[in-house]
Amino acid sequence: MADPVLRLEGVSKSFAALRAVQDVSLSLAPGEIHALIGPNGAGKSTLMALVSGALAPDAGRIVFRGQDVTRLSVAQRARMGLGRSFQVSSLIPEYSARRNVMLALQARQGHSWRFFHPVSRDRSLMDPAREILRRVGLSGRASVPSAELSHGERRLLEIALALALQPAAFLLDEPMAGMGTEGTRQLTGFLDGLRAEAPILLVEHDMDAVFALADRISVLAGGRVIASGTVAEIRADADVRRAYLGEEEGA
Amino acid sequence: MVEKRREWTLNAVLAIALFAVPLAALWLDEPFYITLATRVAILALAGVGLNIALGLGGMVSFGHAAYFGIGGYVAGILAHHAFSGQPLFLGLSGSNQMLVIWAVAMAISALAALVIGALSLRTSGIFFIMITLAFAQMIFYFALSWPAYGGEDGLPIFLRNQFPGLNTMRGWEMFVLSYAVLMLALALFAMLRGARFGAALMAIRQNPARAAAVGISPFGIKLTAFVISGMITGLAGAMMAELTRFVSPAMMTWQMSGELIVIIILGGVGRLFGPVAGAGILVAFEVLFGGLTEHWQFFLGLVLLGVVLFARGGLIGLLAGRERHG
Ligand SMILES: Nc1ncnc2c1ncn2[C@@H]1O[C@H](COP(=O)(O)OP(=O)(O)OP(=O)(O)O)[C@@H](O)[C@H]1O
Ligand SMILES: [Mg+2]
Numbered sequence: 001m002a003d004p005v006l007r008l009e010g011v012s013k014s015f016a017a018l019r020a021v022q023d024v025s026l027s028l029a030p031g032e033i034h035a036l037i038g039p040n041g042a043g044k045s046t047l048m049a050l051v052s053g054a055l056a057p058d059a060g061r062i063v064f065r066g067q068d069v070t071r072l073s074v075a076q077r078a079r080m081g082l083g084r085s086f087q088v089s090s091l092i093p094e095y096s097a098r099r100n101v102m103l104a105l106q107a108r109q110g111h112s113w114r115f116f117h118p119v120s121r122d123r124s125l126m127d128p129a130r131e132i133l134r135r136v137g138l139s140g141r142a143s144v145p146s147a148e149l150s151h152g153e154r155r156l157l158e159i160a161l162a163l164a165l166q167p168a169a170f171l172l173d174e175p176m177a178g179m180g181t182e183g184t185r186q187l188t189g190f191l192d193g194l195r196a197e198a199p200i201l202l203v204e205h206d207m208d209a210v211f212a213l214a215d216r217i218s219v220l221a222g223g224r225v226i227a228s229g230t231v232a233e234i235r236a237d238a239d240v241r242r243a244y245l246g247e248e249e250g251a
Numbered sequence: 252m253v254e255k256r257r258e259w260t261l262n263a264v265l266a267i268a269l270f271a272v273p274l275a276a277l278w279l280d281e282p283f284y285i286t287l288a289t290r291v292a293i294l295a296l297a298g299v300g301l302n303i304a305l306g307l308g309g310m311v312s313f314g315h316a317a318y319f320g321i322g323g324y325v326a327g328i329l330a331h332h333a334f335s336g337q338p339l340f341l342g343l344s345g346s347n348q349m350l351v352i353w354a355v356a357m358a359i360s361a362l363a364a365l366v367i368g369a370l371s372l373r374t375s376g377i378f379f380i381m382i383t384l385a386f387a388q389m390i391f392y393f394a395l396s397w398p399a400y401g402g403e404d405g406l407p408i409f410l411r412n413q414f415p416g417l418n419t420m421r422g423w424e425m426f427v428l429s430y431a432v433l434m435l436a437l438a439l440f441a442m443l444r445g446a447r448f449g450a451a452l453m454a455i456r457q458n459p460a461r462a463a464a465v466g467i468s469p470f471g472i473k474l475t476a477f478v479i480s481g482m483i484t485g486l487a488g489a490m491m492a493e494l495t496r497f498v499s500p501a502m503m504t505w506q507m508s509g510e511l512i513v514i515i516i517l518g519g520v521g522r523l524f525g526p527v528a529g530a531g532i533l534v535a536f537e538v539l540f541g542g543l544t545e546h547w548q549f550f551l552g553l554v555l556l557g558v559v560l561f562a563r564g565g566l567i568g569l570l571a572g573r574e575r576h577g
Binding site for chain 1: 442443451453454457460461462463464465466469574575576
């Protein structure tokens with residue numbers, strides 16, 4: 001197997017007495033979708049925050065594109081090519097969908113230090129923004145402030161922002177949350193194609209989507225990886241069933 | 252965009268009104284109103300500075316009087332040495348050229364904002380408010396206890412400093428100069444806001460976690476905005492010193508910092524002409540009610556309360572609606 005794009009080595013994080021993530025090691029290989037599943041409160045979002053840099057681990061190492069990024073800030077990791085979406089949509093509320101994408105593009109291009117040239121006439125932002133919004137199906141909503149978009153549209157804009165970074169890895173935290181059956185089906189198809197651009201570390205509760213998309217699945221419960229394997233292996237695993245029945249491991 | 256057109260119309264009305272009032276006063280030979288309009292222009296200029304930090308960047312500085320005062324003292328001290336002929340230090344002499352004075356005022360207030368910003372921007376919310384206030388108070392007490400330049404009595408500027416091609420002792424010409432500088436500052440504000448820098452700055456204000464997640468480090472952007480902000484307010488301080496021909500620690504009080512915030516809130520936080528509208532309202536209140544009662548600020552407080560409770564966008568927001576970023 002090719003060198004992983006992203007590797008976690010023994011990563012742990014506690015909130016006071018609560019061990020949210022304990023000694024987690026996992027990797028993300030080029031071209032794959034690695035799904036992270038587990039019951040509510042298992043530590044999935046905490047793990048995503050550790051990878052993105054929003055939280056610093058108490059122990060362990062995070063290696064991204066061959067470089068130890070454990071001490072780097074969120075912005076530094078994003079500029080290295082980590083494209084993240086949030087479990088609860090986190091957008092620039094007063095900016096239109098287009099402006100949100102343009103912000104990601106300008107960051108991607110590496111300079112916000114332009115003081116005079118208006119962004120509204122910047123073709124190097126406007127053109128790719130239009131293309132990205134088209135890809136996620138938001139063309140008709142480009143000039144609507146993100147605060148006024150519907151829930152589903154906001155989820156799509158989250159994906160668009162990650163896309164705009166042309167990342168080396170996607171970190172998607174429950175992209176399907178609240179999308180409805182049709183929305184979930186479409187997004188599943190979209191993510192399926194996306195893995196060709198960059199591998200995806202995918203947190204998702206929708207098991208149909210996970211089983212359809214994942215090349216590998218890791219199951220988190222009580223902050224620990226209790227199982228890891230292919231779709232078939234995870235489906236057969238007794239521990240996984242137990243975790244989903246709510247019998248907490250080690251708590 | 253109806254709102255956008257309406258805001259431009261409103262801005263044009265404000266710009267024309269601010270010019271027309273002193274022009275009429277010039278005709279009718281009422282110099283008091285020319286001075287008043289100059290005061291509005293200079294306070295608005297100080298407000299444009301604060302509006303970059305507070306309006307675009309969401310940095311509630313409760314210490315912008317520090318830069319206002321620093322600009323004022325630079326004007327006062329340079330003029331003082333030019334007048335007396337004594338060298339300043341290291342053999343440098345004073346100056347009675349506004350352009351020189353403004354450059355120095357902007358440089359020193361930018362430097363102060365750089366130091367204060369670098370130390371304060373690690374905090375946010377109420378801590379940021381408090382720490383900027385604390386720094387301003389330090390500078391205020393320093394000016395108060397510095398006998399070389401008047402201490403608490405302040406320092407007069409006997410002759411207004413000079414500007415090429417103008418007779419700055421004439422009220423009208425001083426007004427035109429202040430008005431022109433205000434318009435330049437507004438143009439700068441509009442450009443910054445529309446450029447990548449402004450896009451990043453306003454995004455950081457609205458959602459710093461998202462800005463970071465797309466790769467924008469907040470600290471450098473905010474600090475740069477804070478420095479530009481302090482620099483413009485410093486320039487306004489130097490011009491206010493010219494207008495009143497006097498500087499004193501009063502320019503640096505926390506009340507002055509509060510007044511600058513009030514200007515922004517009354518006019519409309521983050522709006523281009525917010526500071527112009529706000530400064531106009533503030534000075535109008537001072538004149539209309541200041542003559543009637545000592546407690547005019549009480550009425551101003553009532554209006555402020557009304558704005559905060561019922562018209563969050565200030566006057567501009569009330570008349571032109573919410574701001575849009577297409
Ligand atoms: N900032 C925090 N401070 C304290 N406790 C936290 C914090 N963030 C998360 N937790 C706790 O850590 C545990 C793991 O939370 P996390 O959000 O990672 O779970 P999750 O697997 O994403 O759950 P869900 O499926 O509901 O999104 C939970 O018990 C949560 O309450
Ligand atoms: Mg979660």
